[in-house]
Amino acid sequence: MDALRKRIVEDLGEADANYLRNVVDKQRKLELLGRGLLAVGIFPPAFVAGVGALALSKIIDNMEIGHNVMHGQYDWMRDEALNSLVFEWDTVCPSENWKHSHNYMHHTYTNIVGKDRDVGYGILRMSEAQKWNLYYLGNPLYAVALATFFQWGVMLHDMEVEKLVTGEKRWADTSEVRKKIVRKSMKQVGKDYVLFPLLSGPFAPITLAGNASANLIRNLWTFSIIFCGHFPDGVATFTEEEAEQESRGQWYLRQLLGSANITGSPLFHVLTGNLSHQIEHHLFPDIPARRYAEMSATVKDACERYGLPYNTGGLSAQLGSVAKKIIKLALPWTGRGDDKTPTAAATPQAA
């Protein structure tokens, strides 16, 4: 894995930089197109096309640009506008809070129940290792709500609300996080639900509806892709003891066993921010995501040689698998005994 990493890092250069600048260019054109069409959204075809363009713009901004830039994948370009230290994305979640909960907590402690708060986001029961209680009967309902309001869920993630409920964390401890949330979400709401509608004059309600629809589509899409990354059947979770004192090889192995890919066309991969290559992303989170496809061949080959699972499937199959798990884990009799997932016991020779 380290050798593969080195080979790709040495090859990074102009093509990767041009690719990202090209994606940014396409995204901003889609955004302007979407805003323009929604201003005249009184004509139904313009409304539909406008929602589509704006939703695509937001999806590309959040996934292929935002997520990846904030991982530091393109820091080597030294472009202030595309640097992990300063980049902000088109969602209500402040980048700084997200970098803490995602880049650090989730990518370091991937799928360790009790440490990686992306396991269920503190709301859902996504692993048998999470103890069932009456609250989890609503698992499917919470999932639908989270999908609908996903950007707000992501925004609240770093507040660690579940720790506030249990008293592990005090309300005052969240003041820094809260301040950033308020500042960022006001700006986003101001843009999508006040200023652009006002600019449309008499058609303000139509523009508002269009912007809300674009945000909703982006929410459903990003929720789907992200939940397919770690929760399909066959993806492992780990205990804190299993991950203690792990070597770099074992860390690689946990990333591999804890992630799942989605198959699809090149355009599909772009729209997922290449998170359809979740396995490669977790092995190499700071390498430009456009390289994951070429890296996957080597990773897959290593999995075959060492008899390790390489979890992949089409979007509908993976989504179906996630949905089944969400419903199943709502029920009290699903516990540790039902566990068919591989554990981290395999020796990490591959790395």
Place this chain on the structure above:
Amino acid sequence: MPTPANPRPGLLAKVGVPLLERLATPHSPDRYLEMINPTWSLREVRGVVTSVHRSAPESITLQVQPNSNWRGFQAGQHVVFTLIIAGVRRSRCYSVTSSEHHRDGLLEFTVRKGPDGLVSGFLHSDLAPGTVVHITQAQGDFVLPSPRPAQVLLVSGGSGITPVMSMLRTLCDEGYTGRVTFLHYTRRAEDVPYDDELTRLAAEHDNVQLLRVCTQEDNDRDGITGRFSADQLEQHVPGWRQATSYVCGSARLVEDVRALWAEHDLEHLLKAEQFDPPAAIVPTDGEITGTVSFSKSGKSADNTGRPLLEQAEALGLTPEYGCRMGICFSCTRRKTAGNVQHLHTGEVTTESEADIQLCVTVPVGGDVTVDL
């Protein structure tokens, strides 16, 4: 009635700019403005290269038309000049060489080709008119006082000619009547950029004394030879003690000049600007040398060879960090001097201004300074 120096910002600036920012959030409006014209920006200075020509065998001179955000400069100041080379943004400091009074507002830069200069090499072989560059506002206090002093002595060596060329041009343009001595050192006569212009300026202005010195060939066209020395100065510029003096060039020239002025208690009349020697790439394997300094906290210690994050913590600093294994970028900070090596990639970063991940970066080959 006197006109105000800065016209009051119009309605467009007062209402339009904040509105644009609100609409473009979370991105900068520049991201959209540059779709219409790549030099458009609300605040950044960007410019377009209007001409490129060779001013000496190893020197290239380019002119840049800055956008309206440019607030002007004083002769002798420099800018940080940024352009994209092979996908990566690269920045270098260059002095402006044009006159403060240049009529069409073009900024001129002259860049000497370094032995393996990435940016200067690109400027020499690939820069074409029409290229868009980013520049900062003018910086530095290596400038002429206002009102102008009675006598000016400009000493330069090699590419150190650039800021003093701007001073000479500015003084000539504004009809300065005091005495100006332009003392310039190069290895060979053909290395002097602006050679023809210097000859012309000296011919047109009686108060300009031109002394071009070749240190590596027998050429006394201005009647002066050899390296800088007190005797040489005494002989050719007898009034040097009364002049407001400027020196720009290699470390050696600057040190020699400084020493002489110090000897005569004339330091208050001298301003000096020294060229940084090119960063030496010497990551000697395993050898742990140098000092690690953290500039914001003012702490420093001998390099222990450990990652910079650990060295900072050992000094009692508490920089933000996350994974401590190079994946989360929480501990990224600006390195302002020295060479460092990334532990995973082995990549050595020599540029003076670079963002590095403290947890997986170690100092190599000498002193390192981090903005922390």
